[in-house]
Amino acid sequence: MPSASQSRKSQEKPREIMDAAEDYAKERYGVSSMIQSQEKPDRVLVRVNDLTVHKADEVVWVRARVHTSRAKGKQCFLVLRQQQFNVQALVAVGDHASKQMVKFAANINKESIVDVEGVVRKVNQKIGSCTQQDVELHVQKIYVISLAEPRLPLQLDDAVRPEVEGEEEGRATVNQDTRLDNRVIDLRTSTSQAVFHLQSGICHLFRETLIHKGFVEIQTPKIISAASEGGANVFTVSYFKNNAYLAQSPQLYKQMCICADFEKVFCIGPVFRAEDSNTHRHLTEFVGLDIEMAFNYHYHEVVEEIADTLVQIFKGLQKRFQTEIQTVNKQFPCEPFRFLEPTLRLDYCEALAMLREAGIEMGDEEDLSTPNEKLLGRLVKEKYDTDFYILDKYPLAVRPFYTMPDPRNPKQSNSYDMFMRGEEILSGAQRIHDPQLLTERALHHGIDLEKIKAYIDSFRFGAPPHAGGGIGLERVTMLFLGLHNVRQTSMFPRDPKRLTP
Amino acid sequence: MAAAAELTLLEKSLGLSKGNKYSAQGERQIPVLQTNNGPSLTGLTTIAAHLVKQANKEYLLGSTAEEKAIVQQWLEYRVTRVDGHSNKDDIHTLLKDLNSYLEDKVYLTGYNFTLADILLYYGLHRFIVDLTVQEKEKYLNVSRWFCHIQHYPGIRQHLSIVVFIKNRLYTNSH
Numbered sequence: 001m002p003s004a005s006q007s008r009k010s011q012e013k014p015r016e017i018m019d020a021a022e023d024y025a026k027e028r029y030g031v032s033s034m035i036q037s038q039e040k041p042d043r044v045l046v047r048v049n050d051l052t053v054h055k056a057d058e059v060v061w062v063r064a065r066v067h068t069s070r071a072k073g074k075q076c077f078l079v080l081r082q083q084q085f086n087v088q089a090l091v092a093v094g095d096h097a098s099k100q101m102v103k104f105a106a107n108i109n110k111e112s113i114v115d116v117e118g119v120v121r122k123v124n125q126k127i128g129s130c131t132q133q134d135v136e137l138h139v140q141k142i143y144v145i146s147l148a149e150p151r152l153p154l155q156l157d158d159a160v161r162p163e164v165e166g167e168e169e170g171r172a173t174v175n176q177d178t179r180l181d182n183r184v185i186d187l188r189t190s191t192s193q194a195v196f197h198l199q200s201g202i203c204h205l206f207r208e209t210l211i212h213k214g215f216v217e218i219q220t221p222k223i224i225s226a227a228s229e230g231g232a233n234v235f236t237v238s239y240f241k242n243n244a245y246l247a248q249s250p251q252l253y254k255q256m257c258i259c260a261d262f263e264k265v266f267c268i269g270p271v272f273r274a275e276d277s278n279t280h281r282h283l284t285e286f287v288g289l290d291i292e293m294a295f296n297y298h299y300h301e302v303v304e305e306i307a308d309t310l311v312q313i314f315k316g317l318q319k320r321f322q323t324e325i326q327t328v329n330k331q332f333p334c335e336p337f338r339f340l341e342p343t344l345r346l347d348y349c350e351a352l353a354m355l356r357e358a359g360i361e362m363g364d365e366e367d368l369s370t371p372n373e374k375l376l377g378r379l380v381k382e383k384y385d386t387d388f389y390i391l392d393k394y395p396l397a398v399r400p401f402y403t404m405p406d407p408r409n410p411k412q413s414n415s416y417d418m419f420m421r422g423e424e425i426l427s428g429a430q431r432i433h434d435p436q437l438l439t440e441r442a443l444h445h446g447i448d449l450e451k452i453k454a455y456i457d458s459f460r461f462g463a464p465p466h467a468g469g470g471i472g473l474e475r476v477t478m479l480f481l482g483l484h485n486v487r488q489t490s491m492f493p494r495d496p497k498r499l500t501p
Numbered sequence: 502m503a504a505a506a507e508l509t510l511l512e513k514s515l516g517l518s519k520g521n522k523y524s525a526q527g528e529r530q531i532p533v534l535q536t537n538n539g540p541s542l543t544g545l546t547t548i549a550a551h552l553v554k555q556a557n558k559e560y561l562l563g564s565t566a567e568e569k570a571i572v573q574q575w576l577e578y579r580v581t582r583v584d585g586h587s588n589k590d591d592i593h594t595l596l597k598d599l600n601s602y603l604e605d606k607v608y609l610t611g612y613n614f615t616l617a618d619i620l621l622y623y624g625l626h627r628f629i630v631d632l633t634v635q636e637k638e639k640y641l642n643v644s645r646w647f648c649h650i651q652h653y654p655g656i657r658q659h660l661s662i663v664v665f666i667k668n669r670l671y672t673n674s675h
Contacts, residue, residue, distance in 0.1 A: 359664030375634055378670035
């Protein structure tokens with residue numbers, strides 16, 4: 001007769017076998033082996049964005065990240081995320097899923113990438129917390145393609161929480177330094193995705209509009225032999241046995257292209273400014289979108305082209321990136337960007353009058369301080385209902401030496417700035433194309449002629465009258481979306497305190 | 502503004518032609534007026550009240566018992582809370598409180614112009630002059646009251662006029 005312990009053992013074993021046998025879904029979940037391009041399955045992956053009622057009752061494959069997973073008895077609710085979009089998924093004990101499979105799903109580390117096969121089902125009540133509100137995915141198979149480590153340096157839900165809501169409800173938000181230190185994770189948030197998709201759109205629209213206007217795209221060197229805009233804020237690099245500098249702007253080369261008969265040029269490239277400014281709007285490296293154009297008789301021909309280019313960009317963004325704008329607004333609410341057609345252009349003296357009327361004291365030849373620029377932006381917004389305007393005819397005294405003076409008033413210049421939401425985005429002017437006048441003005445500014453000899457030489461053999469200007473991609477993105485720090489619109493920002501990632 | 506200068510200003514605004522001589526007493530330079538008949542008067546609000554009576558404008562001290570009490574309250578407020586406080590945070594707290602108070606009043610006592618309005622105007626001028634456009638819009642009722650008082654005949658005199666914008670630039674109008 002078997003002993004008591006022996007009979008107990010024989011009772012345990014069958015249950016084990018039963019447990020293993022009960023996992024009827026064993027083949028339908030698990031951690032996949034690393035994708036090393038072993039096979040080419042005949043499988044179409046559907047974008048989360050496309051999971052709508054149109055696909056109701058279809059069986060689809062989706063690759064996305066596990067945003068959250070939550071077990072509830074015999075069910076596991078997952079939120080699967082792909083860039084700006086997310087959808088609810090359900091693993092429930094039943095024909096397709098076993099309880100081991102449900103447990104597996106509930107334990108997948110957040111941010112892991114999974115391949116999911118499931119049926120798209122219409123839901124009765126809208127799922128407010130997801131972008132795909134009308135459907136959910138009933139999971140039949142789930143495989144981990146790339147496992148994330150269990151402890152994340154920041155929680156994505158915290159990273160998209162609006163600041164105010166965080167304070168009010170005592171819930172966490174993520175501060176900027178943490179975000180920037182863990183940029184790869186931070187960039188995954190729906191807000192970041194939206195911001196940089198829109199930024200890509202700005203570059204695209206800039207190119208598209210200018211090419212349509214007959215401009216030629218050029219590339220200018222960034223390693224240069226002499227500081228272009230004045231020696232103070234320039235980075236030095238060692239260049240074999242000598243020193244060279246990183247270009248502070250493509251100014252010199254844009255102009256040389258005009259003298260080389262390219263007539264209308266633009267370039268998109270990095271700009272390096274070694275300015276030890278720790279503000280919300282300064283970076284040491286940023287992307288410059290620059291324009292230079294020969295004109296026939298008046299520099300306003302160029303001003304109008306530049307303004308129109310920007311307006312086309314604004315219109316294009318509002319038309320093609322409305323989803324992105326709304327996504328950003330969810331975390332950072334702001335008024336939609338407003339502009340007039342044709343663009344509002346004010347003279348500097350009009351601006352002075354407006355400021356003086358508001359109680360600000362300013363000299364006729366004084367430059368606008370940042371607070372005054374912002375106040376002026378408010379006054380203009382109130383009076384004309386526009387977030388975008390041009391300020392023309394700046395005082396000559398506050399502009400660089402190569403700015404063409406006004407022919408009728410020696411205290412003024414043919415120069416202009418453009419503003420978005422009260423902050424400067426472009427500084428431009430008619431350039432002096434006469435070598436003699438250029439020399440005169442350089443001497444007046446106390447500039448060493450030896451250092452700019454090459455620059456002056458480019459105008460000696462017939463130079464067309466020309467003007468131009470440049471914008472900063474990050475700043476324009478920031479101001480269009482109504483954000484408040486240029487680091488939010490620079491993927492891997494560089495400032496006096498940050499060199500990584 | 503020094504107390505003596507302020508009292509001279511007050512004399513003119515009350516239409517008094519005689520210019521009194523004021524001396525100052527103590528560390529905090531409290532003004533003293535030596536009268537012809539009787540004891541000397543000490544303190545800004547005491548002397549101010551005296552000047553009002555001299556000018557035959559006692560209504561400026563309030564008509565009803567309640568109004569008189571409110572005038573006294575604000576004169577005291579002026580000397581204890583406004584003078585001697587130049588800490589930025591204190592001033593903003595003060596302006597915030599004053600702004601709520603003035604929500605439903607034209608003048609400090611309600612509907613009548615009194616000495617309280619004059620002395621608070623003189624006392625606050627040096628702070629209001631330095632407010633940004635945004636701050637002036639934030640303390641909308643203070644701005645409305647201040648703008649009204651500074652335009653009152655005879656009150657402002659040589660003090661600089663503070664500009665107030667009539668349109669809202671910062672608050673959403675809807």
